Amino acid sequence: MSTRLSRGRPAQILLVEDNEDDVELMRIGFERARFAVDLHHVPHGEACMAFLRNEGPYADKPRPDLVLLDLNMPRMDGREVLAEIVRDERLRSLPVVVLTTSDSQEDVLASYNLRCSSYIVKPVDFHQFSRVVQGITDYWFTLVVLP
Amino acid sequence: MSILVVNGAGAIVFANALAQQLFGYSLTELLQCSVDDLIPLRFRDAHPGLRQAFSLAPVARPMGTGRALFGLRRDGSEFPLEVGLSPVDTDAGRLFVSAIIDISEREQTKRLKEAVEALERSNQELQRFAYVASHDLQTPMRSIASFVQLLGSTYGDQLDDRGRDWIHRTVASVKHLQAMVRDLLDYSRIGSDHLNFESLAVRDVVDDAILLLDASIREAGAQIVVGELPRLLGDRSQLLQLFHNLIGNALKYRGTEPARIDVSAAREGADWHFAIRDNGIGIEPRHFERIFEMFQRLHDQSHYAGTGIGLAVCRRIVNGHGGRIWVESPPGGGSIFRFSLPALSTEPS
Numbered sequence: 305m306s307t308r309l310s311r312g313r314p315a316q317i318l319l320v321e322d323n324e325d326d327v328e329l330m331r332i333g334f335e336r337a338r339f340a341v342d343l344h345h346v347p348h349g350e351a352c353m354a355f356l357r358n359e360g361p362y363a364d365k366p367r368p369d370l371v372l373l374d375l376n377m378p379r380m381d382g383r384e385v386l387a388e389i390v391r392d393e394r395l396r397s398l399p400v401v402v403l404t405t406s407d408s409q410e411d412v413l414a415s416y417n418l419r420c421s422s423y424i425v426k427p428v429d430f431h432q433f434s435r436v437v438q439g440i441t442d443y444w445f446t447l448v449v450l451p
Numbered sequence: 452m453s454i455l456v457v458n459g460a461g462a463i464v465f466a467n468a469l470a471q472q473l474f475g476y477s478l479t480e481l482l483q484c485s486v487d488d489l490i491p492l493r494f495r496d497a498h499p500g501l502r503q504a505f506s507l508a509p510v511a512r513p514m515g516t517g518r519a520l521f522g523l524r525r526d527g528s529e530f531p532l533e534v535g536l537s538p539v540d541t542d543a544g545r546l547f548v549s550a551i552i553d554i555s556e557r558e559q560t561k562r563l564k565e566a567v568e569a570l571e572r573s574n575q576e577l578q579r580f581a582y583v584a585s586h587d588l589q590t591p592m593r594s595i596a597s598f599v600q601l602l603g604s605t606y607g608d609q610l611d612d613r614g615r616d617w618i619h620r621t622v623a624s625v626k627h628l629q630a631m632v633r634d635l636l637d638y639s640r641i642g643s644d645h646l647n648f649e650s651l652a653v654r655d656v657v658d659d660a661i662l663l664l665d666a667s668i669r670e671a672g673a674q675i676v677v678g679e680l681p682r683l684l685g686d687r688s689q690l691l692q693l694f695h696n697l698i699g700n701a702l703k704y705r706g707t708e709p710a711r712i713d714v715s716a717a718r719e720g721a722d723w724h725f726a727i728r729d730n731g732i733g734i735e736p737r738h739f740e741r742i743f744e745m746f747q748r749l750h751d752q753s754h755y756a757g758t759g760i761g762l763a764v765c766r767r768i769v770n771g772h773g774g775r776i777w778v779e780s781p782p783g784g785g786s787i788f789r790f791s792l793p794a795l796s797t798e799p800s
Contacts, residue, residue: 323590323594325594325597325598326590329597329598332601405590406582406586426593428589428592428596428626428629429593429600429622429625429626430596430600430601430604431600433597
């Protein structure tokens with residue numbers, strides 16, 4: 305039995321990630337976390353904004369409960385996405401967790417200055433990946449109250 | 452400003468005191484010279500022609516508009532100069548007034564500025580390179596480690612011991628590679644341009660390092676004794692890394708006895724000398740220098756895992772703070788890592 309959000313539906317997560325391997329690892333991680341999640345994926349910031357605004361092919365997509373955002377991506381990177389979300393009053397309340405390979409202080413600071421909800425450095429192997437995914441579901445879908 | 456007045460034939464008819472000083476001649480000597488004598492030999496042949504061309508079409512030429520020119524002093528040395536020329540018609544015929552300034556200093560400042568700018572550019576490029584290299588290298592390494600682990604955890608029971616051993620070896624190698632890239636990135640980040648100096652109590656930094664090493668200290672059953680430590684100017688995060696690496700090494704290379712580590716400081720002239728003394732396996736004197744070099748290791752991975760970057764990082768941090776680092780082997784065994792850091796200047800020595 306997998307756990308669900310208290311409203312009885314699977315949690316909606318939007319993963320913004322250009323690396324297919326990381327997408328696959330997240331997918332497996334959430335599968336094994338035994339928490340009911342619909343994992344939506346877009347490969348860069350432009351698609352992310354279209355998804356959040358239900359534009360084009362994303363017209364029918366649900367509003368995510370949580371966005372997992374990579375920083376370094378083609379076309380529109382994670383920093384631009386954060387800036388855009390803060391500017392948009394309909395999106396401002398959305399929790400965005402930065403999930404990136406970079407552990408540089410500048411990226412951490414810049415992301416929090418752009419009001420990201422948390423900053424996670426991507427784990428180096430799958431065991432840690434599983435722990436991170438477990439941590440995300442425990443914290444965001446059972447502990448905190450989401451908007 | 453040096454002034455030389457020259458007639459149509461190039462003979463000097465007047466030179467002010469500054470001009471005499473600049474070229475190193477007396478007035479009497481200058482009045483017997485042609486202006487061509489004040490020009491380095493390699494330009495001299497062309498000069499009469501240029502002079503004639505100017506006297507045929509004499510337009511006032513303001514300073515700084517001509518090409519780079521050089522003067523020749525009496526002692527044979529050359530200097531870069533700038534010259535402004537104005538024709539003046541007098542009873543004695545047409546004369547040419549040349550105002551000359553020595554621009555060696557300006558040229559030198561310009562060259563220095565260019566060199567500094569080039570260095571800054573290459574530094575920025577290096578930092579950028581390190582960031583990109585580490586980021587772009589980490590990504591495929593994460594994929595290799597993760598998918599091979601998944602292979603092991605999902606299909607491991609369909610393999611025999613040998614197959615599982617190979618998976619184990621692959622994961623261990625990738626993790627070592629990951630550690631090396633991470634340490635290299637740390638090393639590249641210790642540029643002196645990132646230093647953030649503050650007045651700090653070294654004791655606080657050492658306490659933080661001990662806290663970070665808590666798990667290793669328990670595992671080693673180590674006793675750490677910290678003596679009285681001074682306040683000084685330093686970059687907190689770099690000094691934390693310094694003590695973390697040195698105390699961490701003392702724990703890692705411990706001997707068979709329970710580890711005991713002493714951290715102390717003593718005033719030596721304008722510096723504080725710090726010592727981290729352990730009762731570990733020690734280091735042979737012939738390795739004293741090379742252990743501070745990049746990638747230099749004394750042990751293989753199976754005995755002591757490591758990347759060979761930790762002490763290179765320590766040396767870079769200490770040097771960046773204006774100190775030096777070295778190691779000693781005390782007679783009773785173990786090692787003493789020592790490093791110096793400048794004391795606060797207001798303190799009496």
